[in-house]
Amino acid sequence: MxxxxxxxxxxxxxxxxxxxxxxxxxxxxxxxxxxxxxxxxxxxxxxxxxxxxxxxxxxxxxxxxxxxxxxxxxxxGTGSSAKVGQWVQPTSDETAYDTGNRAIYQGVTYISLEDNNRYSPQAYPQGWRAL
Known part of the structure; x- marks a missing residue:
């Protein structure tokens, strides 16, 4: 200019x-x-x-x-900018879902409500919340 x-x-x-x-x-x-x-x-x-x-x-x-x-x-406190992918069965502590992690399971997006979450939303619904 x-x-x-x-x-x-x-x-x-x-x-x-x-x-x-x-x-x-x-x-x-x-x-x-x-x-x-x-x-x-x-x-x-x-x-x-x-x-x-x-x-x-x-x-x-x-x-x-x-x-x-x-x-x-x-x-x-960062909003919903988290990357979301298909739910994958964790095989170790490093791949387990932690609080706030999101995953798509059977077409529905879920947020993990606890750390070291190794179960699917279907197998352990109290560990997840549908968004």
Missing amino acids: DFSSMSSDELSSMVSEVQSELDRRKQIANDASSLADVSKSFTDLAQSLATLRGVSQNEVLSQYLPSEFIDWVALG
Whole structure:
């Protein structure tokens, strides 16, 4: 872009627009960071309550929060950008599904509700939630 033909008012206006956009993007980044902190706090609290009650973390979360938020927390507050593939039978700890992992099983997308999940949604439905 050739700025030499622009008036000082036009340049000032452009600088203001750019600065506003940068400020907006900084706010979005700060909001995302704050949401990730909230997610971590909820996760820690839920784990503490789960340990005290002798139940899974997801059972605690599901008593107090909508399922969409539980899914969001399970993904670390990052949204649903996780890659989804067909469910495959895990053969080791490294290939087992962990909390927040998603898989397609018999045409339905599921999210794993616990770590080291080695069973299909059909064989172990309490370990999965259909999305």
